[in-house]
Amino acid sequence: MSNETQAIKPAKNWQLVLFSMQSIANNLPHIFILVFFLIYHTNVNGLAAAVMGIMMTAARMFDGITDPIVGLVFEKLNPKYGKARIFIIVGNIILNICWVLMFLNITSVSNLFKLVWVFVFYVLYIIGYTIMGVGFRAGWNIITKDPKQRSTIPIIQQFVSMPVIIMIGGFTPKLLGMMGGFFDANSWVKLIIGYAIISFVCALLTALSLSSTDKPESYKNLDLKTKKYKFKDYAHVIKQSKPLRMLVVAFSTNKLAQTITTAMSMYLYLYVIQDMEIRGIVSMATIPFTLIFAVLGGMLSRKVGLKKSLVIGSWVCIAAGIVAFVIFPMMPLGKGLITASPVILMSAVIMLATVQTDAMVSDVTDDYKWRTGDHVPGMVGTTFSFVDKMVSSVGTTLVGFLLAALGIKAGIEATPTIYWGILGFFLFAPILGHLASIWAMKYYDIDKEHMKKVQDALAQDKMADAEA
Secondary structure: OOHHHHHOOOOOHHHHHHHOOHHHHHHHHHHHHHHHHHHHHHHOOOOOHHHHHHHHHHHHHHHHHHHHHHHHHHHHOOOOOOOHHHHHHHHHHHHHHHHHHHOOOOOOOOHHHHHHHHHHHHHHHHHHHHHHHHHHHHHHHHHOOOHHHHHHHHHHHHHHHHHHHHHHHHHHHHHHHHHOOOOOHHHHHHHHHHHHHHHHHHHHHHHHHOOOOOOHHHHOOOOOOOOOOOOHHHHHHHHHOHHHHHHHHHHHHHHHHHHHHHHHHHHHHHHHHOOHHHHHHHHHHHHHHHHHHHHHHHHHHHHHOHHHHHHHHHHHHHHHHHHHHHHHHHOOOOOOHHHHHHHHHHHHHHHHHOOOHHHHHHHHHHHHHHHHOOOOHHHHHHHHHHHHHHHHOOHHHHHHHHHHHHOOOOOOOOOHHHHHHHHHHHHHHHHHHHHHHHHHHOOOOOOHHHHHHHHHHHHHHHHHHHHO
């Protein structure tokens, strides 16, 4: 058997499909919390919005801190039956239990007790989410070494995630009404239990897809020594892996821009599009276009490689932002999808510059193993996610400064200054993020040809290890 065959051993199609179920296990609770957490706890549980906002900010900072801790634990463990599956299942169980308890009907107790209760289980939810995420990142690295399959997984994920987006966006309010109503706390618990079961089943299916690859030998370092990793080793990982540093720059700036545009979206509909009721319809109309561009992004990655496809996708997104800035002022106000068509364009084309994320983290992990002999998927993945979360957390702060500078307050009418300020920030923040990605890719030295060399070299080491 040739070295290339050894290096690039494709996963079976059913494994790719089941592994893609991670997008449901991960996104179902994440999107639900993102959309409904504040609504529930302010409108149903009776807590102050300002206090909840502060709590979520503190929890977001804690979320970033947990990444390197969990990543280090991942590298220290080496159970007989692998570890990605253990992290996925254990993390998902913790997450789902805390998800239910966060929305438990405790309306009869004091607000202080409610706040402490919610904060404790929100923090534990974050820990579970992080544990599960580390397992998913490691799974990306071990399920397949085939570059084309790594580029295909995001396409499958988009298709299996679409029901989640539709369910959360369109059916959650209706399901709550069927179970007792929006203001009935018990209805929320019943619905979340159902969603949690779906998330857990998808986590099990993801773990099943890794049954043939999640083994101790998949995590063995090239020097065949058992290493005791410490926090200081994170500095070594960052120092030794220039591709990791460039990848962090590329995607954290994009994530920062996406955070800004998400936070700005309500103000865009209020002061630029001037039709708040169209938001839900726009979200649903965006789904098919998002799928189309996700498929195009995956196909482009398979053809030209991840690095080049990210650069091409970034330039397309920049062009789309400029076009949106030009045509937005020409759109008639309050005309629904016609007025919001530039938003649909921007939301769809972003897939060309985001579908590569997990596959590129896996490539960096393999490249780091080739360069240093250390196979540390947990530490590489959590280094990436830690910086990504810390940078993106600044987004809402920047939006707050902009709104204050524009003088936006309750009841204020749209003015030319507000219109152009919000429109410019909404469109040009992503453009700056994409320009940063293009710059970072100039110094990201992992292309299609380099990865073939890396995989062949790792295959030779694996064969030598087996013979020994």
